[in-house]
Amino acid sequence: MHTITVRPESTEDVRAIDVVHISAFGGEAEARLISALRASSSYNRELSLVAELNGRIVGHVLLTRVPLRRNGTEKNVLALGPMSVVPSQSHRGIGSELINASVNLAREKGYGTIIVVGYPEYYKRFGFRSAKELKVTCNLPAPEDALTAMEIVEGNLATAG
Numbered sequence: 001m002h003t004i005t006v007r008p009e010s011t012e013d014v015r016a017i018d019v020v021h022i023s024a025f026g027g028e029a030e031a032r033l034i035s036a037l038r039a040s041s042s043y044n045r046e047l048s049l050v051a052e053l054n055g056r057i058v059g060h061v062l063l064t065r066v067p068l069r070r071n072g073t074e075k076n077v078l079a080l081g082p083m084s085v086v087p088s089q090s091h092r093g094i095g096s097e098l099i100n101a102s103v104n105l106a107r108e109k110g111y112g113t114i115i116v117v118g119y120p121e122y123y124k125r126f127g128f129r130s131a132k133e134l135k136v137t138c139n140l141p142a143p144e145d146a147l148t149a150m151e152i153v154e155g156n157l158a159t160a161g
């Protein structure tokens with residue numbers, strides 16, 4: 001029986017995390033994005049989670065603090081992604097474990113909302129809802145439908161910052 005462990009990344013994990021994203025996405029764009037985010041002030045190592053299987057990193061998700069502006073006020077929410085699981089271990093629930101751990105971590109750290117740009121059908125099963133429905137937009141060049149959000153604290157998006 002193989003056990004998946006989800007834990008915050010450590011400084012030694014950087015290369016292994018790159019390998020996960022390069023193999024899952026089939027290119028370096030996401031690994032480069034993560035490098036850029038690591039150098040930014042929104043980066044917090046505690047919000048970067050790895051999934052380990054038998055001591056090997058097989059999945060990763062990054063959560064980054066982003067400002068959400070509404071009605072003239074601003075608050076911090078978390079953006080989820082990039083996220084990936086190595087192809088040899090996909091369809092075994094590791095992605096689901098990373099998302100559930102992300103939601104728990106966000107709650108623990110006091111965030112009220114998580115947003116994500118990705119396959120909406122994948123994220124909706126975890127309780128993410130269409131951002132359009134929640135009246136949330138983002139400044140990334142992504143299709144409107146790809147943006148979904150989850151209120152960890154009910155009504156969080158409607159309250160001031």
Ligand SMILES: CC(C)(COP(=O)(O)OP(=O)(O)OC[C@H]1O[C@@H](n2cnc3c(N)ncnc32)[C@H](O)[C@@H]1OP(=O)(O)O)[C@@H](O)C(=O)NCCC(=O)NCCS
Pocket residue numbers: 024025083084085086089090091092093094095096097117118119121122
């Ligand atoms: C998407 C991804 C993270 C899912 O990880 P995973 O460990 O396979 O996820 P789980 O095992 O928890 O869930 C698998 C289910 O997710 C769903 N799923 C996977 N990819 C999907 C996609 N592109 N669109 C919609 N649903 C998807 C399927 O319903 C799948 O169910 P199945 O196993 O019965 O076929 C992984 O496949 C991956 O790294 N893909 C390439 C990188 C990527 O696209 N990342 C961004 C995600 S927005």
